[in-house]
Amino acid sequence: MRESRGWSQAAAAEEMRRHSESALPDAQNLERRWKAWELGENKPGAHYAPIIAATLGTATASLFPPENKPATVDLIASSGMDTLEIVSRINISDINSATLDALRITVERLCSEYASSDPNSLIVEGRQWLRRLVELQDRRLTLSQRRETLELAGWLALLVGCLEYDTGRRQAAEATRQAALRLGAESETPGVLGWAHEMKAWFALTNGDYRGVIAAAEAGRGASGNHSVGVQLIAQEAKAYARMGRHREMEQALDIGRKQLDSLPYPDNIQNHFVVDPSKYDFYAMDCYRHVGDNDRARELSEEVIRAGTDFDNRERWPMRIAEARITLGVAAAREGDLDEALIHGRRALSGPRQSLPSLAMVSRDLGQVLADRYANEQEAAAYLEQIRSLARPS
Template identity: 35%
Template sequence: MIDFGTEVRAALKAQGKSLRGAARELHYDVAYLSRVINGKQAPSSEVIQAVNEYLGLSLKAEDASGPQDDEMDAWELARRVQASDVGNATLERLEHTFDRLAMAYPRATPEDLLRQVRKHSGYVVKLLDGRKTLAEHRRLLVLGGWLSLLAATVHIDLMQNDAATARLEAAATLAREARHPDIEAWCYETEAWRVLTDGDYVQAVDLSRAAQEVAPSDSSALIQASAQEGRAHARLGNATETYAAIERVQELSASLGTPDTPDHHYRYDPSKSLSYAATTLAWLGDPAAEPYAREVIRRLSPSNDLTKWPRRVASANIDLALVLLKENRLDEACDSAQKAILSGRVVPSNHWRALEVVKAVEVRQLPESVDLREAYQGLKAIEQ
């Protein structure tokens, strides 16, 4: 059997990479990653996946030195020796785990991420039944709210609408119970995205504005909801409102600054404004979308291997294809669309965006339309 730690240490040495650098790139605590690599703690499936992507390995769970749930078993043991049924250490670990899951969102498959969220949500429910202080109770409510919100987002990506609705309602209830307006605002914003993908652009505007009313003034939720409003206005063809929203997002993100964890789904990274501007302007039909989309692709493409692209690169290629079609740069448009579809990084909730490009190519009766439709059908088949 291949030893996980031995393989990772050998790969780091061969590639001239340090443990500290790996921890920083993968957003893990260096001490935790050291324990895993040195066999003192079993790696979770998320760690194995992250290390595989970072070092180009193909290690599996069975290469680890213990079962995947060792980490959670250790938490349970630590919890039981404390006066409270919950305990600060357990809460801190759960909070850290949620942040790790939120940072994994851009690169993890929805199915894998959902399994992890379900597992930890179940643990939070179990702790809510135990003895705890008022402060611990509120922290558990907040944790439950964030995990339910993330689960709802993944369900939307998978087009599981009934489950998404239930999760969003749970997140909103927990947010109000804990008096946590940030989570409540994200619930409105997430629902705005869902109805936007369903084509209800007017309701998407209303929900985005509701999110902005609830969101704290210095929050990522406020920026994201403003961006969502701009995208809905773009679909409605409201140019004035669209440009105003783009400007508002840029101003808000500039004042917020760059977060310590830019990959975190609920921490607005100013670099995301490039992606949002590209999509919004492309939907409005503004050729100014092209430089934004190209800059996203330039910054975020890790390699020529399409399957390793972050989702934002796939989306940027769809945006680029739309604007190139409008300018009748047809060969370039088809190439960008083909790359996005073949990457496999277009989640089900975004298939409609890829389909828009496919249909536009078919309307023009371009010779590439057959290959593009075939690639799109292949994408649909993978998700079924």
């Protein structure tokens, strides 16, 4: 990140002063500390870590993750009930705290499977549980039970709507999003309301309605309170500004989002689709810098997205983020004259089993534009352009 800005270690250390509210040590001392941090000889403490992250334009927990990241728990086992038992309890009107805990954990599990499960299977399961939660509203529930079951239904509606949009079912996704918005209002849940607006911003972004993105993001921030979705809403604004050619507003939005993310506690379950984890900030920034033509920063961030999204056994935790990172690597290579490398990255991005078709089509257009502009007479480039165009066609 330092090198992509063209900074020496001394220059980077000096740049820290712009992001510190208190006086820092003299230049030699600060440079010595920076070198030690880069060599891994020591880890910055609580005072210096956010200053370094701000200097490099990223979130603190993305650059310096907690030593013991909260593990994603076995959500089924932790409920103490299997699906059959939960359904049986619902059917016999036995709605107590244990049943609600099991329902909550089931919804958490489903939301945590968003990135890795087959979307069509997850839609079916999500709809089944959504129907059960909605049917509960005809039963005798306490006010707190009714509110909680409506909230859980809201999260499931958001999940199903995202999956519908990923698979190209745009009209169904919008109807489900509106249902989630109503459930969020009925349950008075800021997070559900915020994510329903975030989905509207996402839909607008992939359709090229950039002013619609900004309007939806502003509405979402007003409804979501302190929920982490506020960071993603700001990120959608930054993406829209990048595509509108408003570079200054893009940078401002990224900086606001980074600061807001730094103010939030590290999430308990980073696999939950509706939790904004620190590593996702680099994913947002990567998209912006790719679109405005900052190849060095876009490439560096894409490599970090791939690293953070890949487990020790090379399993991809966030395959859709990684696909967009590969497109970014392809764009950078194509801009620098390496068509072969660009096509390798581009084809890998389109070959993944878990895809968000509208998002993948949107980012692929960045690569397609470079190929059309610079390699129009190359047969392999033309074949890839046709592959990109096929993403937007109904299957």
